Amino acid sequence: MAVLKLLRAPLKYVQGKGALLKLYDETKDLGKSFLFICSNSGYKSCYEKIEKSFEGTNCKLRFEVFGGISSNGEIEKMRKIVREDKIEVVVGIGGGSAIDTAKATAHYEKCPVVVIPTVCATDAPCTGLSVIYNDDGTFDSYLFYPRNPEAVIVDSQVIANAPVKFLVAGMGDALGTYFEARACVRTDAPSLENGGIALSAMALCELCYKTLIKCGYQAKLACENHLVTSAFEAIVEATTYLSGVGADNGGLAVAHSVYNGFTALPECEKTMHGSLVAFGTIAQLIIENAPKEEIKEVMDFCYSVGLPVTLKEVGVTDVTRVRIAAEKACIPGETIHNMAGDVTPDQLYDALLTVDLLGQEYLKK
Numbered sequence: 044m045a046v047l048k049l050l051r052a053p054l055k056y057v058q059g060k061g062a063l064l065k066l067y068d069e070t071k072d073l074g075k076s077f078l079f080i081c082s083n084s085g086y087k088s089c090y091e092k093i094e095k096s097f098e099g100t101n102c103k104l105r106f107e108v109f110g111g112i113s114s115n116g117e118i119e120k121m122r123k124i125v126r127e128d129k130i131e132v133v134v135g136i137g138g139g140s141a142i143d144t145a146k147a148t149a150h151y152e153k154c155p156v157v158v159i160p161t162v163c164a165t166d167a168p169c170t171g172l173s174v175i176y177n178d179d180g181t182f183d184s185y186l187f188y189p190r191n192p193e194a195v196i197v198d199s200q201v202i203a204n205a206p207v208k209f210l211v212a213g214m215g216d217a218l219g220t221y222f223e224a225r226a227c228v229r230t231d232a233p234s235l236e237n238g239g240i241a242l243s244a245m246a247l248c249e250l251c252y253k254t255l256i257k258c259g260y261q262a263k264l265a266c267e268n269h270l271v272t273s274a275f276e277a278i279v280e281a282t283t284y285l286s287g288v289g290a291d292n293g294g295l296a297v298a299h300s301v302y303n304g305f306t307a308l309p310e311c312e313k314t315m316h317g318s319l320v321a322f323g324t325i326a327q328l329i330i331e332n333a334p335k336e337e338i339k340e341v342m343d344f345c346y347s348v349g350l351p352v353t354l355k356e357v358g359v360t361d362v363t364r365v366r367i368a369a370e371k372a373c374i375p376g377e378t379i380h381n382m383a384g385d386v387t388p389d390q391l392y393d394a395l396l397t398v399d400l401l402g403q404e405y406l407k408k
């Protein structure tokens with residue numbers, strides 16, 4: 044039997060300036076006692092609006108600033124609070140880790156989960172999976188859930204007040220979405236949710252890319268100055284919803300394997316996920332021998348918003364080290380193997396160095 048097409052998404056997605064003031068209205072059907080699992084900065088940027096939104100209701104709110112990584116120990120701690128306080132709704136507030144901790148806690152305790160992203164750096168808000176770490180901070184596993192979050196509430200002003208580097212990284216992560224899904228469609232590879240790729244999923248991925256090209260640069264300027272404009276709103280949606288739901292239902296290929304590969308190099312430790320995904324997207328286009336206009340459009344975009352186009356910009360100064368990353372990116376199980384004709388470490392190495400050469404020419408202009 045052919046692979047069945049599959050689409051998964053959050054039940055509800057709400058976005059706009061001041062959206063947090065409507066949090067009670069948007070979540071009141073889920074329960075009466077709420078546990079907010081917050082990153083440090085997430086707590087500071089959100090709790091006043093949240094308390095205001097619940098003013099005059101009989102709901103119980105408990106805020107917990109969590110330990111910083113989505114580890115098994117942290118999840119256990121939060122599960123205990125859910126049981127002791129008879130929590131009915133778990134809310135994650137912050138970047139990837141606070142959200143992943145909230146999703147895991149809610150899943151194990153069989154509560155609905157609401158996600159309030161405070162930055163747009165990753166695909167964590169809308170997906171039905173978490174990255175789990177050991178208590179010492181090393182990678183443990185991916186945890187896949189049967190459902191996506193009940194609600195994702197994005198206050199655009201909160202995102203605009205966060206440092207612009209997160210928005211830029213989010214655009215890098217979103218840049219891979221269309222090209223990776225396109226590669227999966229070509230080989231009938233399954234999506235992240237292990238389903239066939241629906242036309243609707245592909246439409247989201249395409250819209251994600253078009254929105255980046257149209258609004259990316261202007262959104263970056265807006266964020267640098269904490270302004271909320273239509274272009275900024277479009278990019279918040281592209282990096283949070285279109286990229287998250289698109290990647291989940293569209294599949295991954297070279298760009299995310301390049302990210303995984305470069306995590307083997309300590310010199311790239313500080314480079315954000317989305318920056319490496321953007322660099323990997325260009326490498327994927329080189330491997331595909333994509334039309335030169337397409338490569339130019341992607342590189343123009345990266346350059347305009349400050350995403351890396353050279354190895355130096357991702358933290359690599361000794362190019363021979365790229366071999367280590369290329370080997371790791373091609374281990375069995377990596378999404379790079381979703382490519383037509385497959386990709387060897389040698390081919391990937393050559394593509395990565397080609398990106399660097401093109402990028403260096405770019406920076407000279």
Ligand SMILES: [Zn+2]
Pocket residue numbers: 165166216299316320
């Ligand atoms: Zn990603």
